[in-house]
Amino acid sequence: MSANRKNVHVVLASRPGEDKEATENNFRFEETAYPDDPVEDSVLLVRNLYLSLDPALRCRLNEDTGVEYVKPWKIDETVDGFGGIGEVIVSRNPCFKAGDLVIPNFLWPWKLYFTVAAETVRKIETQNVTWSPTLYLSVFGLTGLTAYLGVKEKGHVVRGANQTMVVSAAAGSTGSFAGQIAKAMGCERVIGTCGSDAKVKCLTDELGFDAAINYKTESVMERLTTLCPNGIDIYFDNVGGEISNEIIRQMNENSHIILCGQIADYNKRVEYPPPIPSDISDILKTRNICRDRFLVLMYRDQFETATQALMEMYNADKIKVKETIETGLENAGKAFLSMMRGGNTGKQLLDLR
Template sequence: MPEEINRQWVMASRPVGFPNEGHFELREAALPNAKHGEVLIKLEYLSIDPYMRGRMNESKSYTPGVQIGEVMTGEGVGVVVESRAKGISTGDHVVTRTGWQEYATAHVSAVRKVDSSVAPVSTALGVLGMPGLTAYFGTLHVIDPKPGDALVVSAASGAVGGVVGQLAKLSGCRVIGTAGSDEKVSYIVDELGFDAGINYKTENVSERLGELCPDGIDGYFDNVGGETTDAVMEHLATGARIAICGQIAQYNDVEQAMGPRNIRALLVAQAKMQGFLVFQFVQQYPAALERLSKWVSEGTLKYKEDIVEGFEEMPKAFIGMMHGANFGKLLVKTNA
């Protein structure tokens, strides 16, 4: 039988600007019981994602936020230690929304079984999970790249960005990524096969894009917004497609920036800019996961995980990500 205590990270107060460790509190709760149709999961890996910052705000977003004193939201993968659900047995690995805690119950309809013969179970939170699916639909459905296109992706070494660039290469594009360190830039070029990378912290992004994309940028997968996106807008090719996936450069802004002000660039390039949420493609997840799994298992699609050891480290890992400390998909191994 599992231990009696379930440790949880709750939101202690709402951050204004960048979060710090004081905004979180470690709490002990009783182990939950699986009801009819549910499973009890012992979490092995918990996902840390940029969207969690938005959930800490009071203002309404596309889903309700976390309330003060509530367990922080998030996905996890773990082993089923008790099953009262048909089709799922003790010992199965599953992924679902669990929150930041060591044990969670979930209804069978909300869990997905994870096949550890394809790839390590942790990938169900990364390349074979929500971030991989985001890259898949944002690239292939929103941007719809054509062979020969010049495609730019920001936060290119991250969970989503790394997959975007590789899918664009598979589609025959020339791919340029922006990232926040020389090490990350070397990784996307040398390991992932991007054509070029730009360190947005040390290089002039607009100048470099001008050199690298003399005929303009046909596709832009935007993970960050802010100055990087301003620079891309100066180099749009006619008929460019822009997928707005994330705006992490603004997630900790106290005053929301006005704009964008350079909309005229869309007019001149007859370009299309489209925001999207991965959930809008939910009906197509199984087919996409099948393709992503095949590419991962045959080695066509590479991925990098940044695994932080210890459930206690959740807030620190989350805060670090907001400063670019992660290198690849950020996960916490619970060691529970």
């Protein structure tokens, strides 16, 4: 049966260079062999339904990722990302049956049909729930966990303490959750920075942010001076670069930075986290601002309880989810690059159905 079935995948065609933006030409979409039906019960045959597209994949286009938790993609080999949703097509495993929806523990290929070790995936709940399975890639996935655990572990939110938090890339997936979660945990005032007026409107009108700044058309420094008369207590940093410098200059003594990501420097040849200017490092020291690197994968032991907490917040309508969905595996590279340039509001996904 499998001999006549068509299969497709995305391979790495070339590397852009560490200090350049990637292009669609760095990816190639092509036919590949359809996998044989598994004969062992430890293996499942899966059809890919959705892909998660994430900024941290940018480092995998380089010869050296510069980070310890993930390896570079290899030229002419199938690209894989941080998560997706698959439908089990063939299973001899008693724990999985055809039709089950599964998500991986970590990596997931940009391929339509593939076999996967049953022990590396888990079934997602589709009975008794009304929510979309894509929530397992957004609010119940890695970005929801990053926002929740980042705020919980590094934010030092104290209910009733009249704190102000600023979030950068606030209309993206992690940022939009981080702001909403901080408010749900008792942070008084949350302000976001983002790259368009439509995103500003979404943050303030739909997601409960108190204010938002379009960093492409407004002065972040001037707006923050007006919006934060008592300074900034918590900064959820997704971008780094000059936006972060302007935010840090207005932070209070003993305040906290959640150093989540530095996307402004992902197309640059710099180590991670990138170096900061000396005046910023002086501010961190003299004001005793805590700026520890945060990596969600260091908190795997909390994933289950954190997911439970996120489900409760979602069901209680404390977190709203925005998604931007492109379709077709042939558009994987295009959708990834669009997200890197700010084309997304909320979680960037690819629908392969």
